[in-house]
Amino acid sequence: xxxxxxxxxxxxxxxxxxxxxxxxxxxxxxxxxxxxxxxxxxxxxxxxxxxxxxxxxxxxxxxxxxxxxxxxxxxxxxxxxxxxxxxxxxxxxxxxxxxxxxxxxxxxxxxxxxxxxxxxxxxxxxxxxxxxxxxx
Amino acid sequence: xxxxxxxxxxxxxxxxxxxxxxxxxxxxxxxxxxxxxxxxxxxxxxxxxxxxxxxxxxxxxxxxxxxxxxxxxxxxxxxxxxxxxxxxxxxxxxxxxxxxxxxxxxxxxxxxxxxxxxxxxxxxxxxxxxxxxxxx
DNA sequence: TGCCTTCAAGACCATTTTTATCCTTTTTAG
DNA sequence: CTAAAAAGGATAAAAATGGTCTTGAAGGCA
Numbered sequence: 001x002x003x004x005x006x007x008x009x010x011x012x013x014x015x016x017x018x019x020x021x022x023x024x025x026x027x028x029x030x031x032x033x034x035x036x037x038x039x040x041x042x043x044x045x046x047x048x049x050x051x052x053x054x055x056x057x058x059x060x061x062x063x064x065x066x067x068x069x070x071x072x073x074x075x076x077x078x079x080x081x082x083x084x085x086x087x088x089x090x091x092x093x094x095x096x097x098x099x100x101x102x103x104x105x106x107x108x109x110x111x112x113x114x115x116x117x118x119x120x121x122x123x124x125x126x127x128x129x130x131x132x133x134x135x136x
Numbered sequence: 137x138x139x140x141x142x143x144x145x146x147x148x149x150x151x152x153x154x155x156x157x158x159x160x161x162x163x164x165x166x167x168x169x170x171x172x173x174x175x176x177x178x179x180x181x182x183x184x185x186x187x188x189x190x191x192x193x194x195x196x197x198x199x200x201x202x203x204x205x206x207x208x209x210x211x212x213x214x215x216x217x218x219x220x221x222x223x224x225x226x227x228x229x230x231x232x233x234x235x236x237x238x239x240x241x242x243x244x245x246x247x248x249x250x251x252x253x254x255x256x257x258x259x260x261x262x263x264x265x266x267x268x269x270x271x272x
Numbered sequence: 273t274g275c276c277t278t279c280a281a282g283a284c285c286a287t288t289t290t291t292a293t294c295c296t297t298t299t300t301a302g
Numbered sequence: 303c304t305a306a307a308a309a310g311g312a313t314a315a316a317a318a319t320g321g322t323c324t325t326g327a328a329g330g331c332a
Contacts, residue, residue: 001140001144001217001218001221001222001223001224001225002138002139002140002221002224002225002226002255003138003225003226003227003228004137004138004226004227004228004248005318005319005320006319006320006321007319007320008137008227009227009228012244016243016244028278029278029279030278039320039321039322041321041322041323042320042321042322044279044280045280045281045321047279048279048280048281051279051280058278058279058280059278059279059328059329060277060278060279060280060327060328060329061276061277061278061279061327061328061329061330062276062277062278062329062330062331063277063278063329063330064277064278064279064328064329064330065278065279066279077244077247081137082137085137085138086137087137088137088138089137089138089139090138090139090140090255091139091140091144091145092139092140092145107152107267107268107270108148108152108213108267111213111258111259111262111267112140114258115254115255115258115259118251118254118255118258119138119226119251119254119255122247122250122251122254123247123251126247131243131244131247132243134243141289141290141291142290142291142292143290143291164307165307165308166307175291175292175293177292177293177294178291178292178293180308180309181292181310183308184308184309184310187308187309194307194308194309195299195300195307195308196298196299196300196306196307196308196309197298197299197300197301197302197305197306197307197308198300198301198302198305198306198307199300199301199302199306199307200299200300200301200306200307200308201307201308202308
């Protein structure tokens with residue numbers, strides 16, 4: 001239950017691998033995909049999205065590729081996960097504009113809210129830099 | 137991301153409604169389904185499962201229905217959720233027998249593990265009795 | 273200029289999961 | 303014996319997941 005999808009896993013692995021490059025270095029999609037063991041075309045979609053969101057820069061043509069658009073220490077795990085999976089919420093009633101009409105009546109609401117806040121706190125506290133720094 | 141399914145919601149709502157009956161009282165599936173606004177045939181499957189797991193008792197025939205098999209205070213939200221959604225895990229690498237071969241290499245492993253533990257702690261700490269007691 | 277490299281964007285598709293419904297059988301009370 | 307209820311299994315539509323493919327656009331270089 002409540003599992004990250006492949007896309008989410010790939011997104012995290014992909015950006016970690018990118019963050020392990022020397023800063024400013026432009027890496028090929030094909031290289032990152034191979035290193036991180038991710039289907040290249042799938043990773044392409046994910047990185048396209050990251051580029052739009054300003055996490056990474058993309059360069060086309062010969063010598064092109066991807067690089068981080070800001071220091072890895074300024075990108076949190078939460079940002080990456082939410083970018084691909086959408087807002088983190090253990091159930092519908094705690095999403096922004098959540099359609100929990102029963103919100104008042106919904107006695108489990110606070111519980112889910114607590115789960116959400118705890119999770120966000122953890123994921124906010126982890127940066128891609130920390131993850132990239134770890135061995136391997 | 138990481139949302140409870142309808143089935144999970146129905147399961148929680150359904151057992152809460154059952155827990156609001158006078159203890160020992162046998163309630164009709166059709167009544168619970170109507171009160172909790174859950175498709176009856178869907179709730180039937182959920183309750184069948186709960187019966188197998190020993191959360192509730194079922195009685196067939198005239199005058200039959202469902203009742204809690206143990207006090208609502210002895211059923212946790214975690215048990216209910218896991219019964220229908222499977223083990224709570226924010227990603228594959230933290231499930232029992234988790235197939236995270238990269239477990240060592242997986243630098244995010246501890247983070248997911250922490251999220252999992254926090255979530256379990258919260259859900260373990262809430263009983264159906266508490267939820268049923270709340271207004272409405 | 274033209275060609276090659278690399279990412280962008282959108283269409284497409286198979287599989288699995290979700291969210292149910294329906295029908296037949298079994299059990300039980302009266 | 304009959305009506306009431308749940309059990310159990312088959313079926314199915316819709317959505318999400320996990321991709322692939324094709325075409326286009328942009329940039330470097332001879």
